[in-house]
Amino acid sequence: MRKLLIIAIIMAFLLAGCSSVGKPEIKKITYKWGNVNESTTEILVNVDVVNPNPFPIPLKDIVMNIYMNGIKMGEGHAIKAEIPANSESTLVIAILLDNNKIPEWWVSHIRNGEKTDMDIKGYLVFDLKVFDFKFPIEFSNPIKTDILSSVSLSKPETISVDGLASIEIRSVKSHWGNVNNKWTEIITIADIYNPNSFPIPVISFDYTIKMNGILVGDGSEDLNAVIPPKSDSKLTLITKIKNDKLKDWWVTHIKNGEKTTVEIDIMPKVKVAGKKISFTLTKQTFEIRTSFLG
Helix, strand or coil: CHHHHHHHHHHHHHHHHHHHCCCCEEEEEEEEEEEECCCEEEEEEEEEEEECCCCCEEEEEEEEEEEECCEEEEEEEEEECEECCCEEEEEEEEEEEEHHHHHHHHHHHHHCCCEEEEEEEEEEEEECCCCEEEEEEEEEEEEECCHHHHCECCCCEEEEECCCEEEEEEEEEEEEEEECCCEEEEEEEEEEEECCCCCEEEEEEEEEEEECCEEEEEEEEEEEEEECCCEEEEEEEEEEEEHHHHHHHHHHHHHCCCEEEEEEEEEEEEEECCEEEECCCEEEEEEEECCCCC
């Protein structure tokens, strides 16, 4: 009987305590980039919490996932996981984004018209001694880029081909082509006028694509086109970004404050008077800026 009485007293005390336990109040949530290495990109979530109770509140559990265009990119865990008694404190949660997922996200970004929805979803579970308090966390931010808008020619240019001929580049425009797990095509259409009295064969072209100095695409492709004399011709040049190089680019993009310098060089090779001569069709340098965390 004595044991039952003690248990009853303890239970009554706990039940009475339930009504006096205050739920933590979330004041503010902020997001910023943390450490970045070749394998992971850290997102730090700072949660400002007020604990109205005379005892510390530990963070019992956390479920935190990050998505980009619906692709799960990583998940989170707690770094600092307790709120002192009667105080306001900051919980620091680290979400680790898997850089190996960047090529998959890139494909979705290009296929979606260069649009990405960045979403962070989850919840925190606080241990209030007599019951658990679950607080949901949701963050959403739309991203839009227009990468190829700068790959164009603002005005016609006349180029001397090794002093043996001249050609006029009237326009250069680029758009995205086929996108798959291995590569991303950039299709460049050049309108070129041949003012000479003889045809000019275009036999091939070389190209390089760099993003923050990372070589993400290069190659040499056969063309086998001819620009007739005193007329113009449209050349279609297909260059490719190697998607497996994009995770290396991503690291530089985040470390550089979400800024990327893109360099695209395309150099056709023509045959004039029996000589094979290269010239620069386009040499573009431009910047991409994003703001994934708002």
